[in-house]
Amino acid sequence: MDLGSGGSGGGTLARALSGIGLPERLALASRSIAGRLVFTTSFGIEDQAITHAIFSAGLDVHIEIVTLDTGRLFPETYDLWEQTEERYQRRINAVSPDRGAVEALVNRQGINGFRHSVEARKACCDIRKVEPLGRALAGAAGWITGLRAEQSAFRAAVPLAIHDEGYGLIKINPLADWSRQDLARYVIDNAVPYNPLHDRGYPSIGCAPCTRAVRLGEPERAGRWWWEQEAKKECGLHLVPTQKNLEHSHDRLA
Template sequence: MLRLMLDPTAQAAQVALHLSNRDLEDRLQIVGRLGGRKVFTTSLGIEDQVVTAAIARSGALIDIVTLDTGRLFRETAELIDETETRYGLRIERFRPERDAVAGYVERYGRDGFYDSIEARHACCDVRKLQPLGRALAGAAVWLTGVRRGQSGARAQTPLAEYDSERGLLKVNPLADLSLEEIAAYAETHSVPLNPLHARGYPSIGCEPCTRAIKPGEPERAGRWWWEQDQTRECGLHVKSSATTSPIVQRAS
């Protein structure tokens, strides 16, 4: 097991250093040797499918969960079952509470997220953030499929950081990889992918909140496309000095 310092920021720096200049499966094996429960949250996009495949190939002891918001594309829901069968693993589904959804609908309407940023954030809170809190309960390490190249808001994503809001180590093993590198891994290892990618959806979320992108648009331009804020996020991976402390980038 990797020895870690007690200070969480120093711990994140140490983990990031160990992950630098390693391939993906090596990175996951290192994370798997960390103490405590490790949780990877997948949204079934190409990045997350590659991480899932690498977890299975590496044998790392990492739990895999997904946030079943109740508004997923049919293709995404079907891919959950296909992925479990392909790799012989379980992807635990965390769903929104019925009462919370009912409260949202009563206040804003089922599709009220189109009407205001406040309503959209409230929907993401009910369908994503609250289930995420339950998914990460008791976890020491949270793994994501976030990459720097996905958007300007994610351009400084470190390999490891301390998430002080959630009180855990957050590891982004794909942070410094390009989409081309990820696609190459998927092709080499025949990773099952969401068919929506081939239809112009590089980033896939809930069906009513995601559209195909136009030529030349950024990868995440199809997410909440009706909003003007170019740094728009759902809140799962918001970076701020108040919530996270980014550490150590990959050596160039």
Template sequence: MDLGSGGAGAEVLARAMTDVSLAERLILASRSIGGRIVFTTSFGLEDQALTHAIFRAGLDVHVELVTLDTGRLFPETYEVWAQTEDRYGRRISAVSPDRAGLEALVSAQGINGFRHSVEARKACCDIRKVEPLGRALAGAAGWITGLRAEQSAFRAAVPLAVQDSGYGLIKLNPLADWSRQDLVRYVADNAIPYNTLHDQGFPSIGCAPCTRAVRLGEPERAGRWWWEQESKKECGLHLVPTQTTQEPSHDRVA
């Protein structure tokens, strides 16, 4: 497939990925993008489905699996990480925060200083997640994520593929049009290891101090940074389209 360049190339790929299976979407992306492709997993339900599809299709020779180990993850997350490696017989690489930057952050904020203000929380996310992601994606041509449009109103316009101007690559969201029910069914049907926190009311799982179970009727991401009265429950990793046009504009999610 000739992807062309820039946003137009991503749109060509997005159209080709429509109405095909998850495995076909991943195979199509791996064949269409020339260069290194990185899949960043946080071991949530979406990422476990993608991990299964990547390994079962033999795409791990084309796709590098990486996780951002923030140092504040739930014990259950580390457990499913180990279970996943055992299940598929593969290692998943970890990228950790820069030591000097993290030590300076904790010295300035205190260990839980991120609760003092939105700015302090964003500074913590920058050190523990955004900067490591930049290193993980350095030199990559494609980036696979588990974003779904149904996860929040702010993610409603997430496309199957988009040119990410911030990281200079094609960002792939193969589950963009999947519902939560689609996801649960796929994981159950394939007996995929999953984080047991999902059984305890955690549809979205991040760092332990920053995630709680959601209440009945709350959106999936309501449990993230719950002490903040904001509609955008994000950490700064993603550029999300603000409109669907030939050349989509983006907001850095904060």
């Protein structure tokens, strides 16, 4: 498959992924990327849809599913984790933050010190999320996420596939062009288990002390780190999305 932006081979991987269903997108990604492929789930509704598609299509033989257990998730999230494993009879592997780093952070900041400043919050995210993600993706050739363009203005340019320079791999966002309605329809049609907090006004769910329900008319991610004035509601896992050409990634593609 030609993943370049031009030439006679035809189209990019992102273009190849458009116009087909979610299981087909995941299957195409698993065929196109030579090497370890990792899907990171936070058990949000997007990730539950992807998890269902992976397990139902038997793609877990090619795609490893992991979650970042920050230690501060909602009880409902942990319950859903168990429910998901029971539903699909599969284990979802956890990657946890370094114990010593967490202890040092709490001793320095206090238990909820991340609310003192943006820098303090980012330090917490770095230890509880970013560093564990680096370990989860170590040696991976591809990374599957639940990013959608509709989630926020910052994510509006999210493509279906991109070369992630930060992690040096191919990043696949199979729901990038899905609306919230598309997602809800898929979850209902397939009886996918989802977090009950979604029905209580939480479209985006992260760590419990850093997430609130959104108000009418607010963006989906407005409830994340709501005490901050930044328009960009991100923890550092995802860099600014760009439509970078994938042609330099041929060595990782079948």
